[in-house]
Amino acid sequence: MKVSQRSHVPAFAVMEVLAAANARRAAGESVLNLCAGEPSSGAAEPVRERAVEILRSGDLGYTEALGAPGLREAIAGHYRRWHDVDVSPGRVAVTTGSSGGFLLAFIAAFDVGDRVVLARPGYPAYRNILTALGCDVVELDCGPATRYQPTVDQLDALQAQAPVAGLVVASPANPTGTMIEAAELEALSRWCAAHGVRLVSDEIYHGITYGGPAVATAATHLDDGAIVVNSFSKYWAMTGWRLGWLVLPDDLVGAVDALASNVALCPPALAQHAAIAAFTEEAYDAAAANVATYATSRALLLERAGDLGWDPIAPADGAFYLYGDVSRFLSAGPGDGRPADSVAYCERLLADTGVALTPGTDFDGVRGGSWVRLSFAAAPATVAEAVDRVVAWQRGLADGS
Numbered sequence: 373m374k375v376s377q378r379s380h381v382p383a384f385a386v387m388e389v390l391a392a393a394n395a396r397r398a399a400g401e402s403v404l405n406l407c408a409g410e411p412s413s414g415a416a417e418p419v420r421e422r423a424v425e426i427l428r429s430g431d432l433g434y435t436e437a438l439g440a441p442g443l444r445e446a447i448a449g450h451y452r453r454w455h456d457v458d459v460s461p462g463r464v465a466v467t468t469g470s471s472g473g474f475l476l477a478f479i480a481a482f483d484v485g486d487r488v489v490l491a492r493p494g495y496p497a498y499r500n501i502l503t504a505l506g507c508d509v510v511e512l513d514c515g516p517a518t519r520y521q522p523t524v525d526q527l528d529a530l531q532a533q534a535p536v537a538g539l540v541v542a543s544p545a546n547p548t549g550t551m552i553e554a555a556e557l558e559a560l561s562r563w564c565a566a567h568g569v570r571l572v573s574d575e576i577y578h579g580i581t582y583g584g585p586a587v588a589t590a591a592t593h594l595d596d597g598a599i600v601v602n603s604f605s606k607y608w609a610m611t612g613w614r615l616g617w618l619v620l621p622d623d624l625v626g627a628v629d630a631l632a633s634n635v636a637l638c639p640p641a642l643a644q645h646a647a648i649a650a651f652t653e654e655a656y657d658a659a660a661a662n663v664a665t666y667a668t669s670r671a672l673l674l675e676r677a678g679d680l681g682w683d684p685i686a687p688a689d690g691a692f693y694l695y696g697d698v699s700r701f702l703s704a705g706p707g708d709g710r711p712a713d714s715v716a717y718c719e720r721l722l723a724d725t726g727v728a729l730t731p732g733t734d735f736d737g738v739r740g741g742s743w744v745r746l747s748f749a750a751a752p753a754t755v756a757e758a759v760d761r762v763v764a765w766q767r768g769l770a771d772g773s
């Protein structure tokens with residue numbers, strides 16, 4: 373029997389770090405988990421209360437494939453509230469996490485062999501899902517000069533070689549936390565619209581920003597063909613509820629409806645009905661309080677950036693990640709006793725100090741071997757303690773001990 377070629381996608385290295393961290397914790401040792409990209413607060417009270425009521429009612433049959441009408445309305449209301457834009461609930465597709473949304477969107481929008489462009493570093497599932505679907509994934513090398521985000525100039529150069537079918541962007545992004553400025557997002561949207569390129573905008577970290585708010589693609593009105601992806605996982609701290617959504621262009625609604633009804637029948641009904649309560653004042657307040665806590669941890673990290681000595685670090689405009697280059701703590705040659713790359717750095721850091729970080733290799737197959745990602749979604753006291761441990765450990769490396 374064979375295993376399909378298309379299923380040969382890399383697993384997340386972060387899951388190995390997580391497993392090692394859990395084993396260490398089970399053995400009674402202290403672990404500071406800064407590798408998982410998820411809030412620890414859990415869903416807001418109104419969502420949990422609503423879930424209990426629904427469970428008691430027992431009314432949990434399938435919903436419509438594109439989601440319960442009440443939730444699609446509530447999501448449309450969220451765009452009115454935050455962006456003063458009218459999104460028809462008919463264009464909203466509720467999905468099984470944004471991950472399920474990506475799968476549906478990519479199948480609906482792209483054919484085998486289509487060239488789809490992504491930023492590197494970037495969230496690995498885009499690349500891996502597209503690869504499994506037979507798309508030709510083109511990674512753009514994005515560095516500090518462009519806040520690790522793609523530019524129109526890069527797209528022009530690619531298009532001159534061969535036609536591009538799609539562009540996936542994330543703002544704020546994972547792992548860098550950087551945002552695409554309003555003017556640049558407008559330029560990218562115009563470029564995609566002008567060249568018939570399907571723009572897929574991952575807006576999962578919207579709401580978790582530390583300067584101005586992120587620009588919503590739906591509010592720019594520049595690209596009628598764009599697909600917006602979002603989720604309850606991050607801002608609403610509902611990772612395990614497995615609920616996300618797409619805002620679809622009119623031409624993809626029918627295709628996604630048909631695909632969704634075949635792939636999953638519907639997203640989890642309990643999560644859907646309860647998530648309507650995520651759009652209440654109390655739940656928005658709880659989410660804002662979480663963001664304020666991340667902001668405290670971020671400020672603390674930026675204050676200690678000099679001590680950490682990661683250089684450069686990506687500007688953490690949003691999300692809850694600090695992505696930094698740890699080259700100066702890696703081996704410069706045989707015999708210096710330092711870790712060979714970021715994977716070895718993370719393994720040794722965990723074994724020596726109990727601090728779990730994610731190696732950059734998950735996000736960047738070219739330079740990720742010298743970068744690490746720290747998730748500051750943990751409590752500020754945990755982040756502070758972790759920085760102390762990392763700094764002391766790195767000092768030991770620098771001393772060659």
Ligand SMILES: Cc1ncc(COP(=O)(O)O)c(C=O)c1O
Binds near residue numbers: 615
């Ligand atoms: C940028 C980005 N997009 C999408 C996802 C998928 O999240 P979910 O499927 O929980 O909505 C993640 C998860 O970490 C992410 O970081």
